Structure formats: structure tokens, C-alpha cells
Amino acid sequence: MDLDGGGNRRVYNRPGTDSSKNQKVCFHWRAGKCTRLPCPFLHSESSHPSGSAATDNGSGAPKRYSDDYGFSGQPPRRGSNFQNNHHHNSWGRMGANKVVRKTEKVCNYWVRGNCSYGDKCKFLHSWSFGEGFSMLNHLDGHQKLVSGIVLPVGMDKLFTVSKDETLRAWDTNSGQCTGVINLGGEVGCMISEGPWLFVGLPNAVKVWNTQTNQDLTLSGPAGQVHAMVVFNDLLFAGTQDGILVWKFNAVTNAFEPVASLKGHTRPVVSLIVGANRLYSGSMDHSIKVWSLETLQCIQTLTEHNDVVMSLLCWDQFLLSCSLDKTIKVWVATENGNLEVTYTHNEENGVLNLRGMPDLESKPVLLCACNCNYVRLFDLPSFSERGKIFANQEIKAIEVGPGGLFFTGDGTGFKVWKWAEPVATS
Template sequence: MSQLLTSRQAEELHKSIIAYLSASNLPNSAATLRSELNIGDSFDDEKRKKYEGLLERKWTSVVRLQKKIMDLESRCSSLQSELDSATPTSLARKNQDPASWLPRSPARHTLQSHRLPISCVAFHPIFSSLASGSEDTTIKIWDWELGELERTIKGHTKAVQDVDFGGPRGGTLLASCSSDLTIKLWDPSDEYKNIRTLPGHDHSVSAVRFVPSGVAGSPSTGNLLVSASRDKTLRVWDVSTGYCVKTIRGHADWVRDVSPSFDGRWLLSAGNDQTARLWDASSGEAKSAFLGHEHVIECCCFAPPASYVHLATMAGLKKAPPASSSSEFIATGSRDKSIKLWDSRGTLIKTLVGHDNWVRGIVFHPGGKYLISVSDDRTIRCWDLSQEGKCVKTLDDAHGHFVNCLRWAPGVVKDAGTTNGDVSGAAVNGTSGKKEDPGGGKVNIRCVIATGCVDLNVRVFAS
């Protein structure tokens, strides 16, 4: 038999074994081994003590190294898989172009404090604050860069269904809505004090969004807020007065979600009647209905202008619509496990199939090339619009249970002259793909998304 160890290494091993047997109160075995190896009295008790515990330490080190090797092999396999599906172009641009960034495991932070499932998340448009709402009736504010809980906001008496940052020129507000039939406004600059409660809906309020401002034909103040409810209506509120300025009716059942266009001209809603509807925000008149899903529509959003070039190709158009148009294409996600892409006239462009359970949240990548979705199948999926909506990435271990919500951090506006929390030129929370804001400033994409789950965890995925 060939020797794997040098004579020196073998001698050290033998002495370690003798020391181990002696320390384990096995003197006969130790003496027999001494005799067979011709280790004499020079290896006395004093020298033996030097070798006591050495064998155990080596053994535990080997186990630790084996685990580390297995972890590294798993990581290597994951990276190899990613490499195999990459193209030379994507490799060259990796970690360089934010427009090509996609979330990857593991999450940068897993935020834990809620006592019941998380229903919603929203990013502050300027600071590194993230709000999460839960069925435990609370809202929690986190620093998503540090992964730390900043405060817990209490005020609602039933489950918090949605949260959103936005508001008037010169001051960002946080809006929340709940199954307690109310919408509440909180002031981040005054320790999130509850400054106003908006009653009026006759049933649970499912979604709430600030309506962006700043273009001709839309409100210039940023004072408007839109909400969707189980009472089958959308309501538009003036947050400076607390008055409901418009009630929009047209859905036949629970309205689950509402999304404003980036310029505030249009509203998109969807719900239990298995339809999505496009509304003129100023008049409240219906423009289009989107029919085709076979179950409740859980989520909806407008496509950013950056994605028009890809969606126009999918729609068979020779030329992409102008970037100034804010309602050319939309996306909807449903309990029928599918995501559908539509043009503004209600024509179905593409159905994205891949999720194994209800689709609960969707957001377009600000760069325009991708659509990101989350589902009750516990995954995050990334769909490439430049490849006819092909699913190019799946995070199978995104969460341990149903993933309820998803948001993309709004872009940071550079050289736009925003000060003191003025978000008039900031990108819409998680929806904007514009490269310039109305004030002429450049919008830098923030490669950060947040998800909330039934497993009580909020996760932040960041570059």
C-alpha cells in the first residue's frame, strides 16, 4: 500500500492517536499501539499532553471544510448556470449597465419584525427608507441600505393593504390604506405623524397611489391621491384638504389595484371582475377595457416609455410610439397564473406563462428591457421583452411562502434642483423608465427591489 503521508506526518498522526486513546481512558489500546509502532518512553506524559485534542480539532476542521467546499460547489454551479445562459454582450455589460441589472440571490437584507403576513412595500423617492404594511395592522419603516428597522407606525385597526410615498411639491408624504375602510396620511418629516385620515370608501381599501404631476393637462400640485376598493370604486382625493374630488365607477366587483401613468393623465385599474380598465384621470371617463384573463386580476401597471421599442416590436408595429405618450402599453397579472401585455386600445399583445400560482405583483424594469413578477409560487421571475417576453431568470428561493408584493426603488433625479424632499421631478415609485424628468434632470436607475411575503419577511435585492 502506498503511503499518502510523509514519515513526519505519519509520526504526528500516530502520536495524536495515542494521545486520544489515553485521554479517552483506553490505556490498553494506547499501550498496544505504542508497542506495534515502536514508540518508546521518549513519548512521555508531558509530550502526550501536547497532542491531546489535536485529533478532534483536525476532525472538526475537516467537517467545516467539507461544508465550505459543498457551499462553494453549489455557488459555482449557480454561477456556471448563469454563465451558460449569458451572451457575450450581457457579460461585457455585467455590473456596468443598470439597465441590464436583474435581482439575484441571496437578498442583501431580510427584514424581520412583522407578526403577520406582509401585504405591501414602498420606497421613499429620495432617502433610503422603505415602508412595509402588514396584516398585523402596522406599518414599519426600514433603512434598506443598512437593513435596520427605524420605526413602527400604528394607527390602522385592521390589515394594512397598501402604502405609497409621494405628495405635494416641497414635501413627501406616506399614504396607507386598510381593511378598516380608511386611508391615512403620514408625515415623514415629523416622525411619521398621522396628519389626516380619509374616510369615504364603503368597504376594504385595496390600493393607494399618489398621482404624479408636472405636465400640461395634469394637476401641477401633486396633491392628488387615487385609491381602489372592494366597494367597486376608485376615488381621487386632494391630500391638502382631505376631500374626495372624484368617484370613478365602472368595475363590477372588487377593485384590487390601481396605477397612475407617469404624467398623471391616466389611471389603470383591475380587479375581481377579471378586467383591467383605463380611465382619463381628469374626467373619470373610461377609455379602454382589457378582457382576456380567466380569474381575478391582482396587479396592473403602465409600461414606461423605455420599453416601447420592445413592446412595439412584439405588437407588430414598425415604429415605437413617442416617449411623451404615457399610456401606450400596459401589463396585468392574474390568479390565472399568467401575465398579459396589452396596447392601450385593449388589444392583447402577449401572454407570459411560467408561474405555477397566482401572480401577485409586477413591475417594469426602468431600463425598459425587462418585466419582473412575483407570485404565490414563491419565485421572482424576470421576463425579457426584447426576446418576445421570454423568462430569462427565476429566483426559486426568493421567499419561503407566497410572495405578496413587489416594488422597484424610484430613480434618483440628478441636477433637477429638487430640495427639502421636493419630489416633483422624481421618478414615480417603482414605475418610471424615463431617462429625463420634466425639469430636465437625468434619472439614474437604482438597482434595488423589495418584496414582501406571507413568511413575515421583507427582502431587499440590490446590486
């Protein structure tokens, strides 16, 4: 790359338990609705459900479809000890830790550096409120909305793309922009996988190998490429008229088209892989579930009533967000189909979902809303941890190692970090 300087199926049988008892986990308990006392089914489950296991990762060891955090759709980070032993029957129930604050508006005078009220100002003199995280840096450079941020594993560079038709590379040590590529088209999305960097453009996907500087252009998409995801050696791209699939050929070191998945009636804007399934969200308000073995649609979810903007897999759950101002949590029933187990309502439409652990390994959900802020929630309670603000819309969120995360807005991106927990005597 030359730069110019400047829901898997629910598991009911628990291994290693007394086979003389009913070993099924209560479906209603998992949904937080069981009223039977006593209940003939289990109201507990192992911390590592066997149904969460996935395929071989090439080294002979079993690999989860979700990563080490319990979230999929983001690269696993070394050193994580996140365990999936959450209380799944408590969705939205533990609201006692809701953040208390005097205001939710950033002081415009403070932004300009001339607020005369100081500590007595009733508005925020900060780009965030909430405890446990803080902003490390704010890096400007893009002229329009940042539409993608990636931090490839093992590299000392971070990449950002924007609606201003550029890709920028940043040195993670100095925070300096080390190069710019003019892409010649509005960027819809960007992901990385190993040494490969994928950028979604109108009518094409640009691909770079960051180790060899190999530069490829994948043709075939009609209109803007809104979302991409990689599974094994397959690349999926959400486009105006469906999902295109390429397969990496190690012999030719190239990506070859292999399939086109049809079914959505409007553009596909979100993709995620989990539990040997591909999930796609669309402007037609639906989510489709695809088998990664057959590439056939096996279920269509229609509970949203506006664009499904983002999808996230956490443990055995699928999370979806929409411009209909809701975040929905889906879980598989006994027949393997997904159904909504919890709905969280927002005041505004939700644009993006990402998940990460804090430094105490507690799962946190980051939700970018279309009102210039990101909300942080504990999972599964949806207790609020805080809020991050910007002068313009925030759409891009990326998670890094060591408690780092990034939010992109209309001019650049901010770097945030979880604080070390305070030791108590």
C-alpha cells in the first residue's frame, strides 16, 4: 500500500452432570420469564456452553465463533481472560447503577476555550460523562464523517476511512498521520483480517496486503458497499442488491467471486458472523440468517420496523440495532430459530454496536446513536456506564488492546481508555 505522506443453537444438555435428573436448561428461565416453582428444568448453565464451540482454527485446537471476549465481529486480543459466565436471565433488570449527572450537553463556550463559568458551569466541560474511562487523544484530519476505523493485530498503525473519500494511516505511538490515500469514492466501510485491509467503495472493494503492499480491486458490487465481514477464507460484502461472496485462493494470492446471496429487497448495510451463521441487516428492516455451510437463508427476522444498522454476536446472543430506536437481543429457541428475548428502547436511532470488556473483564456494550453521542452499557443489565459526545455524528467505533477504544466523528477520531479499577482495602 503506497501512501502519500501528509446465535448459535441453544444447548440444553450439560456434560458431567447427573444423568438421572432432567438436564435441560429452562427456556423461560433463560428469557427471564420462568414462573414455575419448583421448575423441572435447570435454572443454571455451565460457564462455557458446549454449543458455543466452533470449528478448528487451523492449529488443531477448537475455536469459538465468538472471540475471547464473548463478542464476535472483532479480532481477538492477546491476554484476554474474559469468561462467558454472565447472568443471561437479567436483561435490563439491574438499573441501580445508572449514571447520575447534572447535564447531558457539552458547553459550547468550553469547546471554543472561553467559558467564564469554570467549574460552576451547568454544562459539561468534557467530551464524556461517566466513571471508569477517559479520553487520551483527539486526532483531526478528515473533512467528513469517519466511516471506519481498524487497528490490525500486530501492527503499530491504525487506519481510518471517511466520507471525504480518503484513507489515512496513523502511527499508534506518536499519534501522527503518516499517509493519505485518495480513493476516488465515498467509503462505506472498512475491515481488516490478518495482513489484509478491505475498503468498501461504490461498485468495488479495494484490498491491500499491509505486509507485501499488494493492491487489488474486487469488482462486481452494484452501488455502495456498506458492510463487510470475513469468515475463514470467505469475504462477504453487503451491497445495494444483496451480498457478494469472494473466496481467497492461496495459490494465486487473489480473491475469486463464488456466490451472490439474494433475498433482501433493499441494500444490505450490516453483516456479522457467529455460530456458523452469517447474519445480514438491511434497509428493508429485516435480518436474514444464512448457513455458512450451504450459503442458504434459513430464517428471516422482521421485528424491526426501520433500517437494521448494526449487528453483534455476544456469547449465544445476537444483538441488533435500528433506526427504529431499539436494540433487540435475540436467542435461539428449542427448534434453533431466533426470537427476541429483550428490547432496549433509545430516544434516537442507533447506528452501530460494538462490545468489549472493561479492565475488570465485565462486558460493556458501546452504542453509537444518531444524535452525536455513544452510550456505554453494562451487559446484560443495560445499566448505563456513561456517554461520549461529539459535535457531529459518531458512527465508527473500534476496539483495541489494553482497554483502548476509538470513536470516529465528522472530523477525526478520539482515543479512549478504560481506567484501572481502584483497589479497596
